Amino acid sequence: MSDNYSFNIKRRRPEEIYNNASDYFRGEILEQYATSKNIMKIQEKITIRALEILNLSEKDVLILDAGTGPGFTAMYLNEIGYKTVAIDIISEFLNYYDIKTLNPVASDMCFPPFKPHIFDAIISISSLQWIYRELNNKSMKDQIINLAKSFYMILKPKKKVVFQFYPKNRDILDRIGKIFLNETAFTGHFIIDNPKSPKKRKIFLFLEKD
Numbered sequence: 750m751s752d753n754y755s756f757n758i759k760r761r762r763p764e765e766i767y768n769n770a771s772d773y774f775r776g777e778i779l780e781q782y783a784t785s786k787n788i789m790k791i792q793e794k795i796t797i798r799a800l801e802i803l804n805l806s807e808k809d810v811l812i813l814d815a816g817t818g819p820g821f822t823a824m825y826l827n828e829i830g831y832k833t834v835a836i837d838i839i840s841e842f843l844n845y846y847d848i849k850t851l852n853p854v855a856s857d858m859c860f861p862p863f864k865p866h867i868f869d870a871i872i873s874i875s876s877l878q879w880i881y882r883e884l885n886n887k888s889m890k891d892q893i894i895n896l897a898k899s900f901y902m903i904l905k906p907k908k909k910v911v912f913q914f915y916p917k918n919r920d921i922l923d924r925i926g927k928i929f930l931n932e933t934a935f936t937g938h939f940i941i942d943n944p945k946s947p948k949k950r951k952i953f954l955f956l957e958k959d
């Protein structure tokens with residue numbers, strides 16, 4: 750990526766304050782997230798953009814929603830006719846709504862419990878920033894490497910992945926890109942919508958399996 754822009758993030762994001770997603774998403778915060786019509790609308794809009802980036806040619810496909818939370822992305826995908834599997838590490842999120850039709854799986858997406866070559870696409874909205882957020886943290890690095898290799902393995906050949914996420918800074922973004930491209934045979938690139946506007950900026954990592 751050659752664009753030079755400043756991240757200019759003034760507010761600390763929860764993943765900088767809490768060690769684990771489950772320390773943050775609990776009780777009132779989890780409830781607020783799961784019931785917020787505003788968040789649902791925003792996440793749906795990001796999902797529509799992710800689908801545009803994926804550019805799927807068929808409708809009869811199985812999509813993994815990685816880090817689904819209460820399931821906003823998977824619900825939308827299901828509504829428009831896609832089959833889904835919705836994975837999240839917080840089972841309280843998965844149980845918040847009755848999302849049986851979305852095939853919820855309570856598990857760490859760094860160690861996804863699936864057989865090779867089963868998904869036609871993977872979409873992950875606003876979750877990857879919880880996995881790798883400190884450049885020199887070896888355990889976080891090992892986890893994202895495992896996630897990258899696992900996502901490569903569970904995806905069918907010729908299929909695609911889109912992550913939308915909120916990296917803390919440019920170094921983390923670059924490192925994540927390198928990990929996916931160096932540790933797996935994925936090809937891909939970042940797509941950054943509204944790069945100059947910290948408020949509106951949306952960062953997507955698009956990956957394709959040979």
Ligand SMILES: C[S@@+](CC[C@H](N)C(=O)[O-])C[C@H]1O[C@@H](n2cnc3c(N)ncnc32)[C@H](O)[C@@H]1O
Binds near residue numbers: 792856
């Ligand atoms: C900001 S929420 C986004 C939820 C949902 N994708 C959405 O767009 O509304 C981040 C989600 O990532 C999940 N998450 C974080 N680390 C995870 C991990 N290692 N495995 C699975 N899910 C994880 C959290 O539990 C949380 O539900």
